[in-house]
Amino acid sequence: MNGHSGGREEGRPALPPLVGDEQLDRLQQSLRQVAHTHGRMRSLLDAVLTISAALDLQVVLRTITESARELVDARYAAIGVLNDAGEFTDLITSGFGADHVRGEDGVELPHGTGLLGELVRHPEPLRVDDLATHPKAAGFPEDHPVMTTLLGVPIQVRDAIYGNLYLADKQDGSFTQEDEEMVTALAGAAGVAIENARLYQRLRQATEEFQRRLLPTLPDLPGLRLQARYQPSTEAPRIGGDWYDLIHLPDQVPCLMVGDVMGHGIEAATIMSQISNMLRVIAFDEQEPPSRILHRLDDVLHHLHGGPMATVVIARLEPVPSGGRLVRWSSAGHLPPLIVTPDHRARHLFEDIGLPLGVDPDLPRPDHECTLPAGAGILLHTDGLVEERGHSIDAGMRQAAATAAEHADDPLPELCDALLAHRRGTYHDDVALLAARLTS
Template sequence: MRDPRPLRVDNMASHPHAVGFPAGHPVMTTLLGVPIRVRETVYGNLYLADKADGPFTDEDQDVVTALAGAAGVAIENARLYERLRLATEEFQRRLLPRMPHLEGLELEARYEPSTEAPRIGGDWYDVIHLSGKVPCLMGGDVMGHGLESATVMSQISNMLRVIAFDQREPPSRILSRLDEVLHELHGGPLATVQVARLEPATDGGRLMRWSCAGHLPPLLVTADHQARYLHSEVGLPLGVDPGLPRPDNEHVLPADSTVLLHTDGLVEHPAGTLEDGMRHVAQIAAAHATEPLPHLCDALLTHRRRRTFHDDVALLAARVTH
């Protein structure tokens, strides 16, 4: 172990470094040990003992050394894969913004990569502050998975920020303009997107005006432990036809209520339908309606056994505080 080179011993009992065996250990006579290594990194040692037809030979040593080399490569690849997985996940998280502090709103967001490789994709969320102190919540999901989807996601999210700030209202116009620009510059990548403005309301709540491009509806959770999806008119996803009109929707969010925007990874599962997943998520949200917002978001992500998701999850939550 101190000298990582192949070692052959014909009689272990007579070796000068022999100190005997622990109680109950089978007695061994011959030994062949080789290091498991890749270049200068040693991951362990492979030992064989008591060859049936006599001492170990040069040929045995060559074969076992090759096996240990293959094991070392497998271990090295596994470690490189784990480092790559962590790096890509960190890259994805760095593309997502930190939540700003906005008056009258509490904001919380979560990103959970797919448990299936690659752990990087096209889901995102975003919040910007428009003029007049009007928050704009945004989120979406680029079709596909992997680095290409993450690249397109970065392009769309950055472009959406600029267009939302420039166009400001209504949300349908923001999505239409985004679709037009994407067609001109990038050939119209397919993506679902949701844009929602939270304007002050007279009763202390917020008037949410939103538009969907093929995205799941917002989930409204009220302080009386009621939760329901705000099903409304939904436009086509981005990348289909930028010339078609897009609908706007509105709903008053009462004080102490929470609106959740999320991608389909939160509700999709091979064992059930999309409707089943949405119903289950709504039940969890209702049960945790009055808990601190971080606890509510965590509960939504831990409802899966072993926190297994077959697609990325982007979750954005906004609670009306006054």
């Protein structure tokens, strides 16, 4: 015996003291807090990524509103959009039983008084635990849900104030400092997203205006009703090479033309303008047949510009003694005409469409014929009308034909609008559409 039998053996490490229940509870609470904070940060990151991916302003505003409400577990959320004068121009709400947008649902805009006006005048985060007792509160509009707590945060980029983000009635009590920090971070990302969406909107409008200025005004012709549509891509704005045209030839026959230059950008738009202008001159000189017009156009382009790639379809509408019109058409790699008859039938004229311009100007090009009765229509369009990701172009053509058949009795403008509407507002490429209906 060495006299130390009551202590630890020499050289053996000391055991840590046992953790008490109170310490264990604190440890578990800390771990839960870490997990909770990590989860909220992940939700914040997901919300920021979702907002940043959108370019349509209304989609951005709706996404911000819904994301903020979910992030802090609030019953209600709203974004008040401000103009340069600091006045509300839009109010997007979430959680009120149905989402609203001023102008769509008649939701009353804030008048710049009360707490919302205070946040406009002093763009700083604002937390209120009891709205009813706050000295700056101005009450609620008629039929507005009564709210108790409020968290308001300005949406801004640098010195520009785009609006304010409001959250009301947190599900489990009052809004916290952590809630304020989360929503402030989201509002920072929202400001950038709104700025990008507005820049995109202006760029898209300018691009569309430029493109439309390159397209002709349709003439008034006896025996025909005419309509045309140009729909730019709903993706990133870009100048394209889609176009339509109609000329009245010296033999008094109208000639419809639609084309699409390969590629996008200023170069494609320039080539498109050159091709459409040359095609007018060649068609006026040659008049017929359409295949000969395309052959000469291809030859000229080959010698002057090195043969740019493009697709074109040309259709002459020739009167016939029995009434109606004889359609004589030819295509250089372009989608065929879509025929719509008064008996609610519609079909594309699946014939040999030949090769695009710019492949080989010496290759022969076929002509095709089809007789249309009075009341029938012919539509020429670019592939943007029938192309959709995840679906074949054949399926898109069938859908376009079905839509045209369904609206065969509608006025021609409504028929054209229906063809565009069946894409539900999403276009992965530009659309040029030219339609003619025989009245005699």
